[in-house]
Amino acid sequence: MKAVLWAQFCKDKRNPLVVLLFIAGSILATLLFAGGVSSPTTVPIFSEEKNASEIEKKWESLLNVSDSFRFEIMDPKQARENVRDGNIDVAVKVMATDYRLVANSERPTVSYVQQHVEKVFNREAQISAIAKTQGEENVRSEIENYLEDAPFQLDTQGLDSEHIPKYNLSIQLLFAFTFLISMFIAGLKVNNVTNDKVSGVWNRMILSSISKTSMYCGYVLYSFLITLVQVLVVLLLFKYVMDYEVGDHLWLIILIAAFFIFSMISIAMLITGFVRSPEQFYAIYPSLIPMIPLISGSYMLPGTITNPVLLFIADLFPMVHAIEAIMSVVFYSAGFEDVIMSLLLMLLIGVVAMGLGINLMERRGH
Amino acid sequence: MLEAIHLSKNFKGKKAVQDVNLYLGHGESVGLIGPNGAGKSTTISMISSLIKPTSGEIKLNGVNTITKPGEIRKILGVVPQELALYQELSAYENLHFFGSIYKMQGKELKDSIEQALEIVGLTDRQKDLVKTFSGGMKRRVNIAAALLHRPEILILDEPTVGIDPQSRNHILETVRMLNEKEGTTILYTSHYMEEVEQLCDRLYIMDHGEIIAAGTKAELLSILSTEDTFKLELSKLDGNFIERVRAIEGIRKVEAFQLQMKIIAKKGSNLISELVHLADQQHIQIINFQTETPSLEDVFLHLTGRTLRD
Structure with a gap:
């Protein structure tokens, strides 16, 4: 087994680019799609009133209270042009007590902006109305002080603790993309079995003193280690360099990732059992793999997929169990006992797929 | 030493090898010749225990190697028709790997690698990557990989396919030397008649999965x-x-x-x-x-x- 492992690592040492590219790809995909470099949506505001500058300044400070949007004063002509050219979805034309949205189509951003702007303008209208009837100048600060300690307050509490974790889709996407790329690396490395069978190296090993169990173990362990390295590099980078909040149980996350990698290697081994050449594997495997996170709902908030057929299919793959377990560790501080069922399911998938895959390969050999 | 008795192999109902009888005496150099698709590779795959025959027996000094493949694998070196090497590794690294799978290590492994490289004349190129080698040099590394554990029987499956005459002569000389000086028993398959005429004491001629003639060169020529x-x-x-x-x-x-x-x-x-x-x-x-x-x-x-x- 050591000899097989050594030879495979030697090959990677000579050509490390593929693994490095996959690691970089994993980081990039997370940054691009998981909001790692996301910033609040910029919404231009402008006024065409006589005292435009005064109005713009007033509403700029009042509107900039949400993390999701950043309202910026812009020249009216420029703002309209940007909307027309599709550079931005929406701009807000502000008046003394009213506003207009400038948009070229009904996009989701338009309604989000409208909700926010509407709320701010309503509040301001109410404060102005109260100020007029009361005739007091400092009514605004009075209202604000009062609302800070309002007689009716909504307090939310979790089942087990006072703290209710905020579900962060970015963290889920970080794992989804890391695992997606890891599936490609695992498959690519498992395919070395087929490569070696075609080249004749496999037959040389059969004729040697090495047992078949050692041969398979060598390939599986090599694929496992190289994929685990990729996952570890990405996770550590995101946790310690990019400050992603992945919880305090990093060891448990790595354990879950290890189970996931094992079961994905087994699935790759199963696919290897069906193909005759490395080229067939390269054609089939990359077509199947991107479907797994989609079916498993790994790019969506939990509960988005409700179709029982899709849910059943998703359960057959380790991705859904891995993401579920990791999210419960990250957001709900789940312990080993809480994720043991997910680990066992991944192990079961792995054992069954590995058994079938090796069996198919051996039958083909005869 | 090694005999194949009434060996047959069917692939999905198609007969690839039929009723082949073949004998290899200790220290002999035997040629198995036939055109492409004659069944030579299938025959040697069965002899070397890589595939199981549909029927027939293979015996090494009286021991059935179909039920006990380990017996033949210990003393057998196979040079496959394809280049069964890691192209990304150097000649030395390839031989290190193939030696390691025979449980060799340390000085024993190092000495074996050096000796194998010397036999095939690649000592000075041992650090170079196999992918940078010419076809003939790759074939020589392919042979060296089969010599590391000093096999008593060496099976060579068309080892000179697609190489230049100089490399071909080198390979033929190597095989002759292994047979004459080292006493290695050789089973050499080829579709180049002149190669087996040069190297082998006895010949088996195969066509359409059957042995159609066997004997020494003189015996075969007497047919004509x-x-x-x-x-x-x-x-x-x-x-x-x-x-x-x-x-x-x-x-x-x-x-x-x-x-x-x-x-x-x-x-x-x-x-x-x-x-x-x-x-x-x-x-x-x-x-x-x-x-x-x-x-x-x-x-x-x-x-x-x-x-x-x-």
């Missing part, structure tokens, strides 16, 4: 002791002339290629005058006429009706 072979070079050649030559009494086979004809006829047939007369009638000039000593190629042609590379 009742025939004469003539070679003609003509000024022109057409189908009509070939047909009329074929019709001459005593002629057994006629083979034509460009402006040359090879005629195998019953020994003692007085053909010269008839051929000259026929050529004259057809206005064909005989430029060259020679009587050939029959070769193993002629034996193959006689047995199968086609040449080895057809």
Whole structure:
């Protein structure tokens, strides 16, 4: 087994680019799609009133209270042009007590902006109305002080603790993309079995003193280690360099990732059992793999997929169990006992797929 | 030493090898020759325990190697037809890997690698990556990988396919040296008759999955002791002339290629005058006429009706 492992690592040492590219790809995909470099949506505001500058300044400070949007004063002509050219979805034309949205189509951003702007303008209208009837100048600060300690307050509490974790889709996407790329690396490395069978190296090993169990173990362990390295590099980078909040149980996350990698290697081994050449594997495997996170709902908030057929299919793959377990560790501080069922399911998938895959390969050999 | 008895192999109902009997004596150099698709590779895959025969037995010193493949694997070195090497690794690293899978390590492994590299003449290129080697050098590393555990029997499956004459000679010399100096028993398969003629004490000729002839070179040539072979070079050649030559009494086979004809006829047939007369009638000039000593190629042609590379 050591000899097989050594030879495979030697090959990677000579050509490390593929693994490095996959690691970089994993980081990039997370940054691009998981909001790692996301910033609040910029919404231009402008006024065409006589005292435009005064109005713009007033509403700029009042509107900039949400993390999701950043309202910026812009020249009216420029703002309209940007909307027309599709550079931005929406701009807000502000008046003394009213506003207009400038948009070229009904996009989701338009309604989000409208909700926010509407709320701010309503509040301001109410404060102005109260100020007029009361005739007091400092009514605004009075209202604000009062609302800070309002007689009716909504307090939310979790089942087990006072703290209710905020579900962060970015963290889920970080794992989804890391695992997606890891599936490609695992498959690519498992395919070395087929490569070696075609080249004749496999037959040389059969004729040697090495047992078949050692041969398979060598390939599986090599694929496992190289994929685990990729996952570890990405996770550590995101946790310690990019400050992603992945919880305090990093060891448990790595354990879950290890189970996931094992079961994905087994699935790759199963696919290897069906193909005759490395080229067939390269054609089939990359077509199947991107479907797994989609079916498993790994790019969506939990509960988005409700179709029982899709849910059943998703359960057959380790991705859904891995993401579920990791999210419960990250957001709900789940312990080993809480994720043991997910680990066992991944192990079961792995054992069954590995058994079938090796069996198919051996039958083909005869 | 090693014998295959009534060996057959079917692939999805198609007979790849049928009733093959083959014997390898200790220290012998035996050739297995036949055209592509004759069943040579399947036969040696069965002998080397890579695939199980559909029927028949393989015995090594009386021990059935089909049920006990470990017996033959210990003393067997196989040089496959394909380049079973890691192209991304150096020659030394490849040999290190193939030695390690035979549980060799330390000084024993190092010495074996050095010796194997010396045998194939690649000591000075051992650090170079295999992918940078020429076809002939790759074939030599392929052979070296099979020599590391000092096998008693070496099976070579067409080891000279697609390489330059210089590398080919090097490989043939290496095989001869292994047989004569090291006492290694050789089973050499090829579709180059001249290679097996040079290297082997005995030959097996295979075609369509069957052994069609076996014996020493002299024994095989005696098959043609009742025939004469003539070679003609003509000024022109057409189908009509070939047909009329074929019709001459005593002629057994006629083979034509460009402006040359090879005629195998019953020994003692007085053909010269008839051929000259026929050529004259057809206005064909005989430029060259020679009587050939029959070769193993002629034996193959006689047995199968086609040449080895057809």
